[in-house]
Amino acid sequence: MDWQTLATKLFPEGHTVTEHEHFLSGTGSVEGQTVTVIGTTDHAPIGIEIALIQAQAVLATVREHPGRPILILVDTQGQRLRHRDEMLGINSYMAHLGKCIDLARRRGHRIVGLVYDQALSGGFITSGLMADACFALPDATIRVMGLSAMARITKVPEERLAELAKVDPVFAPGAPNYLRMGGLQAIWEDDVGARLAAAIRDADPVDRRRALGFERGGRKLAAPVAQAVGTGAHVLPA
Known part of the structure; x- marks a missing residue:
């Protein structure tokens, strides 16, 4: 779904979302409440410029509109793989974006992420996964790394990874699969406007992804191990 159609469905009361060089920004109205919208489109690679402008939009909302909800629309191929961005410290820019989103949360902003097209690697980690809760449309493509690339990095045959x-x-x-692991709160298959309104109402700053992954059978050890670390108990055989 293109972002224009999505924005219309998310905000039947109206919106001012626009696109400039793959960066989405603006506001929308949900149940009479204004929501800040930031995001990316056209499978945008996240370079230092777009990471910084997203961070600036988040900080502007914190400064000028205390408590206003924030919606992050995700469509990215991940961090931009250029020598220039690496030399300028793309990791620091992306970390800065993540910190700004966390600052907004700590200041009382409810933050919702929505993967509407593609979400890969670091571009997803420092945006949608930083939200209080992240959701996706049914046809969204989400992955950290393709199996062929994973095979090259881990030296595990791709056929074996495909079996796993x-x-x-x-x-x-x-x-x-991200729903099973708890990375996604839910997949929106019906009225996305109503879903967004409910997501904003129910946004919880407490990270429950480990518990969700355990309940859904997608991450069976993350929650027990974290609990064991906190209590000093043993969860794995010696």
Whole structure:
């Protein structure tokens, strides 16, 4: 779904969202409440410029509109793979974006992420996954790394990784697998406007992804291990 159609469906009461060089910004009205909208489109690669402008938009909302909800629309191919961006410290720019989103949360802004097209690697981690809750449309493509690239990095044969992907969502791309792992709160298959209104109302700053992953059978050890670290208990055999 293109971002224009999506924005119209998300904000039937009206919106001012526009696009400039793959960056989405503006506001929308949800149940009479104004929501700041930031995001990306056209599978945008996240370079230092777009990371910084997203961070600036978040900080402007914190400064000028205390408590206003923030919606992050995600469509990215991940961080931009250029020598220039690496030399200028793209990791620091993306970390800055994540910190700004966390600052907004700490200041009382409810933050919702929505993957409406593609979400890959670091571009997703420092945007949608930084929200109080992240959602996706049914046809969204989500993955940290393709299996062929994973095979090159891990030296595990791609055929073996393909077998593992059939039974373990950690190895498999797609919104349903991220739902099982707790990375997504839900997949929006119906009225996205009503879904957004409910997501804003229910936004919770407490990170519950480990618990959701455990309940859904997608991450069976993250929650027990974290609890064991906190209590000093043992969860794995010696």
